[in-house]
Amino acid sequence: ETGVTQTPRHLVMGMTNKKSLKCEQHLGHNAMYWYKQSAKKPLELMFVYNFKEQTENNSVPSRFSPECPNSSHLFLHLHTLQPEDSALYLCASSQVAGGGDTQYFGPGTRLTVL
């Protein structure tokens, strides 16, 4: 295991639902990331947090709302999603937010929007 956990592992939701994805890292890292992985597309960076501060929002629609209460926890709040939002959502952490740092990934949450 990488030291990064994600819950739930699978989520099915309707377009009018509100749900949250949770990520926790046990590595003492200061940076956390949300990525979206859709079929046959490259991994897309969504958000970056460094020392609890958001440093990157990669033009993500407002129906995705991240929250980072501390350096160990990261949430992704979901509301009024679209079917095209169905994907694998991956959380990662690194020592600090820098490309030179190795990123450690969680197992992902497989999201299906009906």
Add this chain to the structure above:
Amino acid sequence: SQQGEEDPQALSIQEGENATMNCSYKTSINNLQWYRQNSGRGLVHLILIRSNEREKHSGRLRVTLDTSKKSSSLLITASRAADTASYFCATDGEYGNKLVFGAGTILRVKS
């Protein structure tokens, strides 16, 4: 936006053979990393090579970097069925501190 592009998109080999995957990128980089992803799982870091390095080894993995050609290769020697996975290169440099991933190479090792 996509920085690295892996080639081939898919590769199927017999157990014991070597597997070579290539990554090309567009701009200058600080370093390049290779990751592996088993089906439907998270990515696992394999190796990092800095822009001033030309070759790096880790167990059965050998990575080369040619900054003049803006390309890298990942060689897996004596492949095993457990090496079946998707392999991604990731680069930083152009987009500040962001890692940008390629679309990946799907490797299948047949036993």
